[in-house]
Amino acid sequence: MEMTPIAISALAGLLERRTGQQLNANRRWTIETALKPLLRDLGLETLDGLVIRLNGDDRSPLADKIVDAMLNHETFFFRDLAAFDHFATEGLGLIHAARAERRRLRVWSAGCSTGQEAYSLSMAIAQQTRFQGWDLGIFATDVSGEAIARARSGLFTQFEVQRGLPITTLMRQFDPDGEQWRVKANVRAPITFLQHNLLSPPPPGRFDAILCRNVLLYFSLERRKAVLARLREAIAPDGVLMLGAGETVLGLGDCFTADPQVRGVYRPA
Amino acid sequence: MKTCLVVDDSKVIRKVARHILETLDFTVEEAGDGQEAMTACLSEVPDVILLDWNMPVMSGIEFLRELGHTTLPRRPKVVFCTTENDTAHIRAAIDAGADEYVMKPFDRDTLESKLQLVGVA
Ligand SMILES: C[S@@+](CC[C@H](N)C(=O)[O-])C[C@H]1O[C@@H](n2cnc3c(N)ncnc32)[C@H](O)[C@@H]1O
Ligand SMILES: [Mg+2]
Numbered sequence: 122m123e124m125t126p127i128a129i130s131a132l133a134g135l136l137e138r139r140t141g142q143q144l145n146a147n148r149r150w151t152i153e154t155a156l157k158p159l160l161r162d163l164g165l166e167t168l169d170g171l172v173i174r175l176n177g178d179d180r181s182p183l184a185d186k187i188v189d190a191m192l193n194h195e196t197f198f199f200r201d202l203a204a205f206d207h208f209a210t211e212g213l214g215l216i217h218a219a220r221a222e223r224r225r226l227r228v229w230s231a232g233c234s235t236g237q238e239a240y241s242l243s244m245a246i247a248q249q250t251r252f253q254g255w256d257l258g259i260f261a262t263d264v265s266g267e268a269i270a271r272a273r274s275g276l277f278t279q280f281e282v283q284r285g286l287p288i289t290t291l292m293r294q295f296d297p298d299g300e301q302w303r304v305k306a307n308v309r310a311p312i313t314f315l316q317h318n319l320l321s322p323p324p325p326g327r328f329d330a331i332l333c334r335n336v337l338l339y340f341s342l343e344r345r346k347a348v349l350a351r352l353r354e355a356i357a358p359d360g361v362l363m364l365g366a367g368e369t370v371l372g373l374g375d376c377f378t379a380d381p382q383v384r385g386v387y388r389p390a
Numbered sequence: 391m392k393t394c395l396v397v398d399d400s401k402v403i404r405k406v407a408r409h410i411l412e413t414l415d416f417t418v419e420e421a422g423d424g425q426e427a428m429t430a431c432l433s434e435v436p437d438v439i440l441l442d443w444n445m446p447v448m449s450g451i452e453f454l455r456e457l458g459h460t461t462l463p464r465r466p467k468v469v470f471c472t473t474e475n476d477t478a479h480i481r482a483a484i485d486a487g488a489d490e491y492v493m494k495p496f497d498r499d500t501l502e503s504k505l506q507l508v509g510v511a
Contacts, residue, residue, distance in 0.1 A: 197499075202506060279475055279493050283500045287507050288480060288491040297477055
């Protein structure tokens with residue numbers, strides 16, 4: 122497959138306009154691999170051909186497909202297990218204490234990809250007896266319509282359930298479905314999946330907890346600040362934020378600060 | 391360094407597993423069936439065992455049951471490692487005492503996550 126810098130720039134531009142995600146020099150070369158299946162489906166030979174077919178239309182179904190293919194959807198169940206567990210117990214523990222009367226918990230998985238993070242949250246919260254009988258709502262969003270559709274299906278391949286999910290949890294919380302595994306209805310029940318762009322106004326309501334993990338790293342500095350400002354709008358004044366391993370709010374404005382007591386938890390400033 | 395005993399009748403699979411495990415800083419021993427694995431455990435208990443299901447002489451599940459009846463200085467963690475992915479096989483493995491279960495083929499990340507789950511990585 123021949124690639125011209127012009128085609129790559131055009132596709133990188135599309136991705137940036139649609140999602141804010143930047144393709145650095147290294148990732149530019151992965152475009153080829155990422156778009157190969159789509160080219161094959163369309164019977165096209167080159168990225169130039171794809172750009173011509175796209176015809177400058179950022180909002181066409183074809184543009185959706187291209188954007189989906191270029192996004193990195195890598196995720197797995199209980200990702201960064203120790204940090205995740207810590208947040209689910211200590212971080213959510215802060216909310217448990219503050220909401221003891223109302224017994225209501227609203228969580229947002231922002232940039233949820235194919236749903237593993239949201240399902241992990243649902244399982245981790247259900248496991249805690251202190252949240253029994255609470256009104257639990259997990260809002261899970263991603264800019265990718267394809268990822269959201271897969272998340273909503275609750276169907277995961279053998280490969281996906283192997284990564285991070287303890288075997289006993291798989292047996293308890295999933296049912297086999299052909300070659301795949303389907304998450305059980307009680308795990309699925311508290312979750313609402315929705316396509317949403319983090320650069321646009323946040324979903325309505327105030328969230329007690331937000332997880333925005335491994336999403337910020339693909340944004341420019343300015344975009345990171347803009348996204349954090351959006352998260353700041355969406356979080357309850359005493360809410361808790363979790364970022365991905367190696368991500369921080371340092372140098373990203375003054376919307377959030379690290380909680381002095383609980384490691385890995387950020388609070389709205 | 392942690393030790394892992396790779397039990398599989400396929401030399402190729404043992405080699406692949408050994409390679410991954412060595413990148414994860416494990417010292418690796420190999421056994422070609424359950425009987426050999428038992429001998430290895432009696433001479434030195436590994437931290438974790440990667441256990442195939444179908445093997446001649448003594449299968450993985452037979453080995454696991456045998457292990458349950460054997461007194462060792464400590465109990466190794468056992469990760470079943472097989473091509474069978476139906477609930478009946480998984481249930482049988484758990485009942486026989488497996489700590490984790492991984493379907494072949496697996497990659498480094500998958501194996502690492504399983505080893506973390508049993509607390510040896
Ligand atoms: C690497 S995945 C991380 C998934 C999950 N949070 C985790 O940590 O495992 C990043 C996700 O962010 C999504 N994403 C990228 N830009 C976005 C935007 N502007 N708004 C919402 N989601 C976005 C991608 O589609 C992708 O599914
Ligand atoms: Mg075999």
